[in-house]
Amino acid sequence: MRYFCALLAIALAAPMALVATSNIQGAAPDWVESLNGFRIGEKVLERAAPTLLEPIGDPDLAPALIEDARTAYAREPFATDALFVIAESGKFDGHAIQIQSQNLEKRNIRIALALLEKHTQRFDLEAMGPLLDQISRLRPEASEQYAKALLLGLNDPSTFEWLAGELANEPGWAMSFWRSPPKNGPALDNFLMLRLRQTKVDDQNSDLRLVQKLVSAGRYDDAFDLHELIKEQSRGDETSLAYTYPPLDWQLMKGRDANARMTVPDHWTLYINDGTAGLLAERLVPLRSGQLRVEGELRSISGQGELRMELQCAGPDGGERASQPFAEKAIWVIDNPKCGYAWLRLQGAAWDSSVPFKATLRGVKITH
Numbered sequence: 189m190r191y192f193c194a195l196l197a198i199a200l201a202a203p204m205a206l207v208a209t210s211n212i213q214g215a216a217p218d219w220v221e222s223l224n225g226f227r228i229g230e231k232v233l234e235r236a237a238p239t240l241l242e243p244i245g246d247p248d249l250a251p252a253l254i255e256d257a258r259t260a261y262a263r264e265p266f267a268t269d270a271l272f273v274i275a276e277s278g279k280f281d282g283h284a285i286q287i288q289s290q291n292l293e294k295r296n297i298r299i300a301l302a303l304l305e306k307h308t309q310r311f312d313l314e315a316m317g318p319l320l321d322q323i324s325r326l327r328p329e330a331s332e333q334y335a336k337a338l339l340l341g342l343n344d345p346s347t348f349e350w351l352a353g354e355l356a357n358e359p360g361w362a363m364s365f366w367r368s369p370p371k372n373g374p375a376l377d378n379f380l381m382l383r384l385r386q387t388k389v390d391d392q393n394s395d396l397r398l399v400q401k402l403v404s405a406g407r408y409d410d411a412f413d414l415h416e417l418i419k420e421q422s423r424g425d426e427t428s429l430a431y432t433y434p435p436l437d438w439q440l441m442k443g444r445d446a447n448a449r450m451t452v453p454d455h456w457t458l459y460i461n462d463g464t465a466g467l468l469a470e471r472l473v474p475l476r477s478g479q480l481r482v483e484g485e486l487r488s489i490s491g492q493g494e495l496r497m498e499l500q501c502a503g504p505d506g507g508e509r510a511s512q513p514f515a516e517k518a519i520w521v522i523d524n525p526k527c528g529y530a531w532l533r534l535q536g537a538a539w540d541s542s543v544p545f546k547a548t549l550r551g552v553k554i555t556h
Contacts, residue, residue, distance in 0.1 A: 228260035233269040233298075236276075249277045268296040276302065297326050313350045317359070324360030335364035342370070342378040352385055366394035372405040380410060388421040392431045399433045403472060406503060408529040411436060412474065435472045435531075438552065443467070446536055454552070458536060460493050460545040465537035468495075472502060473532050473554065475525040482532065483517040484552040493538040493545030501527035511535075 236253050254277050260270035268289045275285035283306060289299045300323050307315040324331040338361070341347035355362055366389050370376045380398065389395055395418050402411035415436045422428035430453075432438070440448040440456065446466025448456050458468055473480070482497055497518035500509040507526065512518050514534065532554070538545035 228256060228263065228267070228270065230269050232257045232260060232273050236273045249273070253277075254279060266292055268293045268299055272296070272298045272302065275299075294322060295326060297323065300326070313347065317350070317354050320361055321354075321357075321359035324364075328360070331361040331364040332368075334361045335368050338365055339368055339370060339375065339379070342375045342382075348378055348382070352382055355382060355386060358390075363391055363394065366391060367397055369398045369401045371401065376401065376405060376407075380414070383414070384417065392428070396431075396433050399436060403435060408472065408474075408502060411472075435470060438469050438471045440469050441467050448534075448549075454550060456549040456552070458495075458545075458547045458549060460491075460536040460538040460541075462491060462538050462541045462544050465535070465539065467533060468536045469534040471532045471554075472529055473556070475501075475522060475528060475530050476556065477522055477524060478556060480520045480522055480554070480556045481517060482514070482519075482552070482554050485550040486514075486516050487548045487550075489546040489548065491538055491543045491545035492541040493536055493547065495547075496535045496537075498531075498533040498535055500531050500533070502529040502531055503527065506531070 232253055236249055236257075254274065257270040257273040257277075260267045261274065264270075271285055271289040271292075274280060275282040275289065283303075286299055286303050286306075289296060290303060293299070300319050304316060304319040304323065307319065320334055324334060338351060341351065355365070366383070369379050380402070383389065383395075383398060395414070399411050399414060402408075402414065415433055418433065422431075434440075440450060442449075443466050445461040445464040446459070446468055448458050448468040451457050456469070460466065460468075480499070486495070495514040496511050497514040498509045498511045499520055500506045510520060512520075536545070
């Protein structure tokens with residue numbers, strides 16, 4: 189956990205820099221500003237910022253700055269910029285003042301960051317949670333930095349359980365976290381375990397990225413199990429059920445010379461440049477003994493071309509490809525398959541055509 193907290197402390201640097209200076213909104217007469225505790229606090233913070241950002245040692249603020257901050261607070265008890273300067277001066281109980289400021293105003297990013305830094309140094313995960321959520325909502329750009337640090341805590345048992353509890357409450361950094369699945373290894377194991385413990389993740393891109401990471405790692409069983417869970421959790425939500433998760437669903441290619449696109453559901457438009465060939469679509473399918481059928485309604489629009497459907501074992505040693513022409517159907521009889529999963533690929537060629545080959549393919553259906 190200490191390593192994780194140290195990395196989180198490093199991640200604090202970026203959002204701290206974002207709030208280094210105060211943003212004073214326009215000018216006002218001096219006599220007005222001299223009576224306004226908020227304005228005095230803002231100006232004090234602006235003057236104190238260069239000293240507060242010194243990376244070495246405790247800040248050495250001029251006594252006049254501290255006195256001006258106290259004046260601002262006396263005139264306006266909600267002037268949390270002034271309280272921030274007082275807390276960071278080292279002359280008072282800074283932690284108690286920061287907690288008081290946090291209770292007064294939840295939107296003061298400087299106070300939240302200062303408290304988070306202290307709790308990170310103390311390895312106090314429970315106190316860090318609400319602050320990480322608050323900062324991520326106030327400064328969404330900080331979420332990505334926090335997510336990277338949080339991912340590094342996946343292999344620590346205590347941090348893992350804390351993450352599970354926090355994610356169940358959908359904190360402000362959750363989307364950045366879910367959109368950054370690790371590549372492989374124990375971290376990916378634990379990331380998947382966290383996802384399986386959630387009732388649902390309301391972001392299709394997050395689940396799609398995890399599915400694709402699992403496929404890239406050769407963890408096909410886990411990818412299909414997750415796919416089934418996603419469909420189960422989306423039951424009753426027509427919008428979510430309409431999402432696709434390639435390559436467990438068809439992945440249409442976007443090449444320059446060969447491509448496929450879906451114009452309406454279950455309706456593909458195919459294109460192959462004349463004198464070329466290429467991959468149009470692919471999908472990972474489970475294999476078992478029996479008949480594997482791929483069917484669809486094909487209609488040529490222009491040019492001359494040939495489509496072929498290929499089947500090849502998935503994995504580093506895919507072996508030979510079983511290929512056959514595809515007009516409207518392709519059928520394989522599989523007896524004692526050599527692998528549990530295979531790539532099903534639609535290839536196209538227009539070698540002898542003088543113009544690009546264009547066609548439509550509707551209602552592609554796989555039965556096995």
